[in-house]
Amino acid sequence: MELLLLALSFGLRAFVFFVLPIVFFVLKTRKDPRIKKELEKFDGPVSLPLIGTSYRFIGKDSVALFNLITSEDLKNYGHIFRVWDLNSARLTIGKAKYAEKILQGTQHQTKSTNYKIFDSWLGQGLISSSGNIFVLQFLHRSIVDKKCDSGKKWQVNRKILAPAFHLTILQEFLHIINKNSSILVGKLQEFSDSNQPVNLFDPLSLCVFDIVCESSMGTTLNAQLQQESIYVKAVTELVRLLMQRFISPMLRNDFLYKFSSVKKRTEQAVKMVDVYTNKVIKERRNLLKNMATDCIKERGENIEVKRKNKAFIDTLLKAQDENESLMTDKDIRDQVNTFMAAGYDTVTTACCWVLFILGTYPEIQNKVVDELHQVFGSSGRAPTMSDLAELKYLERCIKETLRLYPSAPFFERQLREDVHFHDGRTAPAGVTASINLFILHRDPENFPDPEKFDPDRFLPENCVGRHPFSYIPFSAGPRNCIGFLQLLK
Secondary structure, X not given: OXXXXXXXXXXXXXXXXXXXXXXXXXXXXXXXXXXXXXXXXXOOOOOEOOOEOHHHHOOOOHXXXXXXXXXXXXXXXXXXXXXXEOOEEEEEEOOHHHHHHHHOOOOOOOEOHHHHHHHHHHOOOOOOOOOOOEEXXXXXXXXXXXXXXXXXXXXXXXXXXXXXXXXXXXXXXXXXXXXXXXXXXXXXXXXXXXXXXXXXXXXXXXHHHHXXXXXXXXXXXXXXXXXXXXXXXXXXXXXXXXXXXXXXHHHHOHHHHOOOHHHHHHHHHHXXXXXXXXXXXXHHHHHHHHXXXXXXXXXXXXXXXXXXXXOHHHHHHHHXXXXXXXXXXXXXXXXXXXXXXXXXXXXHHHHHHHHHHHHHOHHHHHHHHHHHHHHHOOOOOOOOXXXXXXXXXXXXXXXXXXHHOXXXXXXXXXXXXXXXXXXXXXXXXXXXXXXEHHHHOOOOOOOOOOOOOOHHHHOHHXXXXXXXXXXXXXXXXXXXXXXXXXXXX
């Protein structure tokens, strides 16, 4: 009898610890039959049971992986194709007319579930928050659209933050950009004098850190002049770890991620970043209160504090004063962290590619230098906004660089309803639509000889007739880059 009970006990434990997880995994990785049926009309790699097409990533480093999902997939499957990450369906889009259907309206503002990867750092900031949240209930084979606070919060925050990106406000930051750029030029001169090769990403990133910190937080970081900033190291590590998880189907799985060393290192980096950001928020709030008190004493009236340099964080603190329920301390931290995340890596990457291109094509570099001499002469003065408007050729070089090497080469939307394409095929609700700019910007229909670097593609006369969604380095539609939108105005 004891032997029977022991056997039953062992069998029950085996069922709980081994059989149940397997059953749960099988249920979780079943493909939605409705989605599967629609996606069979699209080309794509062979999908295996349980793991989908994730097998393709095994043993590949980041470079090989990037080549796979851009040039190799384009050659094998064309400008629109489907893949499966376990049971999660993704439709990769690299054609303007398909991208327009996804991005042009308000129906598909929800970013994909992959963006939850950034929640630990960015929370409900503009990048990671959802336009509307919907829950895929795979076990019940239904899609439930649930309105939630996250969607409303994104819309409210976007409206609150818009004034901070007005052109007049951005113009006030020009002296911050000029000051830190001057320090960068001095550093680059030192590298030039040493006649040694240097990875430009490092000095450029420190310059961007200084600019973004001073303009967004109102604090002087001095990353270019001070070595080993804890905040800089933490943000740099955090970006690397989060992107490592973003491109890995295995690490994107929450269950597998819990057992990885990446999770622990990410939590440590987030903690260090939050300590610094919370400190800045507290100090800035106290500074604004003291300035307001001084104004009241001097003038005998409570007036809004006005300074020449109004930092991005001031807009958030003002919104909190007016309605704390709409802008908590965590909301402020999320938005400040988002501003840093959006500005640091993307701007640095873009600058590196521009310099790489100019070094690769000396004849284009000479034209840029000639234009700079025409505008500035030999004065050596700092540029103004009106000067920037005169640098037409440099602007075209930057645009063409972002065409070939977009700083954010992918962005995703979770489809809330079916999308019917012009060719009769349908992207079903529940699918992740992944806009692949590396493919889209190389479409020969809009950019003949697409691999050629040609700034004159962006001459006004050459842009006529080009599809409006053929070039979208700052995204498009309601959830495009808020800073770029204000500059267009």
